[in-house]
Amino acid sequence: MRLRKTSYFTLLSLIMIISVFSQTFLVANIQGVSNGEITNQLTTNNNNIKKVGQYDTGGEVVGVAFYNNYVFLADQVKGLVILDITNPSNPTYVNEYQADGESVYDVKIIADMAFIAHGRAGLKILDITNPLSIIELGSLSDSGIAWKVLIVSDLVYLVDRINGIEIIDITDIGNPQKIGTYDGQPFDIYVREDIAFVAAGANKGLEIVDISDPTSPRKISEVKAEFEDTVSVAVRNDLAYIANKENGIKVVNIKGLRRPKIVANYSNLENGKTWNIWINDSFAYLANEIDGIEIVDITNFDNIKSVGKFQDEGEGKAFNVIAKDDLIFSAEFDEGLKIYSWKTTAPLPMEYDYVRIDSRSFNFNHSVGPFGADAYLGDETLAINMSLFLDIGLMSPITVTVDAPTKVNAGDNVNLKLGISGENSRFWGRFEGTVKLITPLGETEIFTLTELGIPEQVDFAAFKTFIGENLTEITNLNPVRLFNITFLNYTVSVLLTPFFNVTGTATINAGIFDNITHYDLDWTTDGEEIIIPIQIPEEVEDFYAIPLDEFQFEVDELKLDLDNIRLDVLLYDLIPLYSLELNMSSFNISSPTMESRKSWLYPNQPNNNTLLFLDGIYPLGNFIIMVYFTGGVNLPPWSIILLTLGLIIAMALPWILIFTSSRQRRTEPVPEPTEVITEEE
Structure with missing residues (x-):
């Protein structure tokens, strides 16, 4: 039982x-839910953003504001600088303003007035109705250092690095009156109704202040950030986002104002510091100093996703960032103002995780030649006489990856993430020929390359990728033993070491169309991902096919230059007898299959050292993205x-x-x- x-x-x-x-x-x-590989973040060197314009003030830009077709720059050296950005790719100077040579740290625009935090000159209020003729309307200074400024109705909240938060009544613009002060050494402030959220500076964290009585601000709670500098704050719904320099950003739950709590952290920093955070809808824009700018999706505070970043070749120092439509404006210190835009358009909020739905490989292989090369290297006592027949090419495997949300159905608006990588690129050479060695002891017989053990195909230069703008790569081939021969009881070895330069530009282009919008795609660095907002039609069933059209390499003067060749002659593989360095001018090159090398060399190439030259459009093949619905x-x-x-x-x-x-x-x-x-x- x-x-x-x-x-x-x-x-x-x-x-x-x-x-x-x-x-x-x-x-x-x-x-x-999909069983594929979940891919929340973009790749480390993702761009998804491109630079469209820049203006160098010659000073140190730390703040930026936008109004109509003008940007207003806060410059520590030049003061307030005004630029016309009707053409974002070519910002033009309009005017500037500076009082007593003092620094300007921040600027905000309300109607036709500019409010500037003018350092030791305090608060300045300017009429900018005509940017060519700036008129000072009012000012207030009390021996502090005006750092940030915020305008709410008839009150100005002036963040002063010495005097704390100064609350100023501007009912009479021409005669601003300070009516209250909140002590401290803050960096930033955000005001919502009767509550101020203060980035309180070193070791202070976030302070929440009751300003219902502006004449007597009162702290009601705080979140400590020991050993950190809290320098910027922004608020969205019941969450405050604070920037903590080397520590990235922290998310603070402020639903209970008297009991705020840190609920999430985010940092994608390498060497930079997050100086500023600016929020628009579901996205936070981060100014990360030498790491450039980064945009993150904060739809889910506990799963913040990077959707775009740009680091301008390791230069610049992003201290402040704002966005307007598809343009992003960054104050980058001694690099001035930089203007960026999305490579497509601003992505949609990312409500779901992402899964890899496709990964496809394409093999780019292009050769030039064949051509002949005869060379006598050396002098009358020691030389190598070579006769070669060469065919030189470039091979680069290209991998395309496609990520989609874990939930996709007909009629949805979704983001697709398309990534490109081209690792293990290599220049190769296929050649035949003969070699004869001339020494003080006499001449050797003529050997074929095969008899000397030299393979018919050799990699001239191998490197990670040739996808990128302004490629500059120096590489060399490991020493090649031309031959090792016993001659008159002596063992003589000849080693050849070539050194190459790779220069030029090679990007990957494509177009994508979702029956509503056509986007031109442009990958300019290896490992880059681009986010593409897609509208899936209502009437399709089971899956949606999206072709990539004009999927191709765009190559601009990509060259493999032979910088020099070093020949080392060794006795018994140990004793150096002779060493010779030479460049391509030592070769007498002919092209039996072409009338002139000009057909494949850069026409104005001054030196005879280019082995391979590519310039033009090279198709990569067809690629159709299949998005299957989750149901x-x-x-x-x-x-x-x-x-x-x-x-x-x-x-x-x-x-x-x-x-x-x-x-x-x-x-x-x-x-x-x-x-x-x-x-x-």
């Missing part, structure tokens, strides 16, 4: 496990509750049956034993 109960229990347990897993699997599929719909809360109850009942029912059965057996009366009388009795 005990065995039967055990078997019964095991069977019921197995049924419960299968039931739970099958229902869980059903829920997962309805929610659109199902998002479950409403009531259905999730019912499903949960169903799981509980399914798990509990077998136990209830076992318990009831056992209880019934225990309550049944036990029959009394009957007396058995045998015949003998």
Whole structure:
């Protein structure tokens, strides 16, 4: 009986496990969860952003504001600088303003007025109706250092690095009056209704201040950030985002103003410091000093995703950043103002994780030649006489990756992430020929390259990738033993070491069209990903096919130059006898299959050292992205509750049956034993 109960229990347990897993699997599929590789973040050197313009003020730009077709720059050296950006690719100077040679650290624009934090000159209010003729309307200074400025209705909140937060009444623009002060050494402030959120500086963190009475601000709570400098703050919904320089950003839950709590951290820094955070809708724009700018999706505060970044060849110092439409303006210290834009357009909020849906490889292989090369290297006493027949080419495997949200259905607006990588690029040479060595001891016989053990195909130069703008790469081939021969009882070895320069520009281009919008795509660095907002039509079923058209390399004067060749002649592989360095001018090159090398060399190449020259458009092939729909719909809360109850009942029912059965057996009366009388009795 005990065995039967055990078997019964095991069977019921197995049924419960299968039931739970099958229902869980059903829920997962309805929610659109994919079994692919989850890819939340972009690659480390992702751009997704391109630089479209720049203006160097000759000073140190630390702040920027936008108004109409003008940008206003806060410059520590030049003061307030005004630029016309009607053409963002070519900003032009308009005017500037500076009082007593003092620094300007921040500027805000309200209507036709500019409010500037003018360092030791305090607050300045300017009429900018005509940017060519700036008029000072009012000012206020009390021997502090005006650092940041914020305008809310008729009040100005002036962040002063010495005097704290100064609250100024500007009802009379021409006569601003300070009505309240909040002590400290803050860096930034954000005001919402009657509450101020203060980036309080070194070791202070975030302070929450009641400003319902502006004449008497009162701190009601704080979040400490020990050993960190809190320098910027922005607020979205019930969350405050604070910038902490080397430590990136922290997310603070401020729903309970008296009990704020840090709920998330984010940092994608390499060597920079986050000096400023600016929020627009679902995106936070970060100024990360020498790491450039970064844009992150903060739709889910506990799963912040990087959607774009730009580091301008390791130069610049991004201290402040704002955005307007598809343009991004960055104050970059001694690099001036830099203007960026999305490579397509601003991405959609990323509500789901991303999964890899495709990865495709293309092999770019292009050769030039063949051509002949005859050379006599050396002098009358020691030389190498070579006759070669060369074919030189470039090979670069290109990998395309496509990531999509884990939930995609017809009619959705989604982001696709397209990545490009081209690792292990190499220049190769295929050649035949003969070699003869001339030494003081006499001449050798003529050897073919095959007899000397030299392979018919050799990699001239191998490097990570040739995808990029303004490529400059110096590389060399490991020493090649031309031959090792015994001659008149002497063993002579000849080693050849070539050194190459790779220069030029090679980018990958394509176009993509979702039946509504056409985007031109341009990958300029290896490993780069571009985010593309896609509208999936309502009428399609099961999947949506999106072709990449004009998928191609655009190559601009990509050259493989032979910088020099070093020949080392060794006796017994140890004793150096002779060393010679030479360049391509030592070769007498002919082209039996072409009238002139001009057909494949750069026409104005001054030196005869270019082995390979590519310039033009080179197609890579066809690529169609297949986005398969996950199916199902998002479950409403009531259905999730019912499903949960169903799981509980399914798990509990077998136990209830076992318990009831056992209880019934225990309550049944036990029959009394009957007396058995045998015949003998």
